[in-house]
Amino acid sequence: NNPINFIYGNIHHASEYARDLLELVQLYQKYDLNPRSEIAEYLENIDFHFVSDDLPKVLSSMKIGADRILQLVKSFRNFSRLDEGKMKPVNIHEGLDSTLLILQIRLKAQPDSPLIQVVKNYGNLPLVECYAGELNQVFMNILANAIDVIESYNLERGYQEAITNPCAIAITTEYSTPNRITVRIADGPGMAENVKQRLFDPFFTTKPVGKGTGLGLSISDQIVVEKHKGFLRCESAPGKGTEFSIEIPLRQEVRQIASLVSLQRSEVA
Numbered sequence: 001n002n003p004i005n006f007i008y009g010n011i012h013h014a015s016e017y018a019r020d021l022l023e024l025v026q027l028y029q030k031y032d033l034n035p036r037s038e039i040a041e042y043l044e045n046i047d048f049h050f051v052s053d054d055l056p057k058v059l060s061s062m063k064i065g066a067d068r069i070l071q072l073v074k075s076f077r078n079f080s081r082l083d084e085g086k087m088k089p090v091n092i093h094e095g096l097d098s099t100l101l102i103l104q105i106r107l108k109a110q111p112d113s114p115l116i117q118v119v120k121n122y123g124n125l126p127l128v129e130c131y132a133g134e135l136n137q138v139f140m141n142i143l144a145n146a147i148d149v150i151e152s153y154n155l156e157r158g159y160q161e162a163i164t165n166p167c168a169i170a171i172t173t174e175y176s177t178p179n180r181i182t183v184r185i186a187d188g189p190g191m192a193e194n195v196k197q198r199l200f201d202p203f204f205t206t207k208p209v210g211k212g213t214g215l216g217l218s219i220s221d222q223i224v225v226e227k228h229k230g231f232l233r234c235e236s237a238p239g240k241g242t243e244f245s246i247e248i249p250l251r252q253e254v255r256q257i258a259s260l261v262s263l264q265r266s267e268v269a
Contacts, residue, residue, distance in 0.1 A: 113151055200232070
């Protein structure tokens with residue numbers, strides 16, 4: 001029971017009622033060829049022909065908007081996983097797709113920047129045991145940075161060049177070994193070695209003042225390495241592009257060991 005469900009659930013009924021009322025008016029018009037002047041004047045004042053044609057379109061656009069709101073709400077819920085503070089098996093692709101949906105407005109074409117295409121090369125991944133909300137934050141940090149880099153690069157080289165040779169973000173997932181999965185996010189023109197060396201340092205940023213804190217990648221590194229016993233790597237060179245690689249275990253050994261210790265204690269008791 002929330003406002004979005006009230007709107008979404010009633011649009012279908014509102015569309016049916018509107019259709020029935022319009023059909024009723026059209027029946028009157030069909031059999032009453034000479035309506036009273038007051039009725040004829042009112043139909044003309046409200047431009048009934050336009051209303052009868054436009055009302056179904058308005059209701060249809062409202063339904064599309066409500067669908068969009070529901071998708072965003074589901075994406076935010078899936079992205080944040082506020083109700084799932086514990087580590088559990090999740091679908092990595094759902095997290096990536098939710099993050100992309102949240103960032104969609106920044107991927108669309110703008111007056112001074114062309115569309116940023118996203119190429120998905122999703123492998124056949126099993127469910128991965130992780131802190132879903134925090135891992136989604138890693139995806140957000142890396143993808144948002146990728147968009148920042150591409151936008152800046154497009155401004156430097158000009159709109160026409162950006163249209164002619166567009167940049168894209170490529171996301172690849174793979175089941176790299178029997179017990180590990182890898183997510184690769186590639187983008188942009190590449191970075192200098194001195195920038196790459198400091199990439200995960202806290203407060204390091206190449207963005208203008210007020211545009212970045214320099215903490216996104218540092219926090220992402222902590223989430224991947226410390227919380228998930230994985231690796232966050234970056235391969236980059238000017239003119240060759242940048243690729244971030246997130247590699248984490250399919251299952252967390254710490255949890256397995258903890259369960260084993262708990263079982264042994266129970267047996268001793």
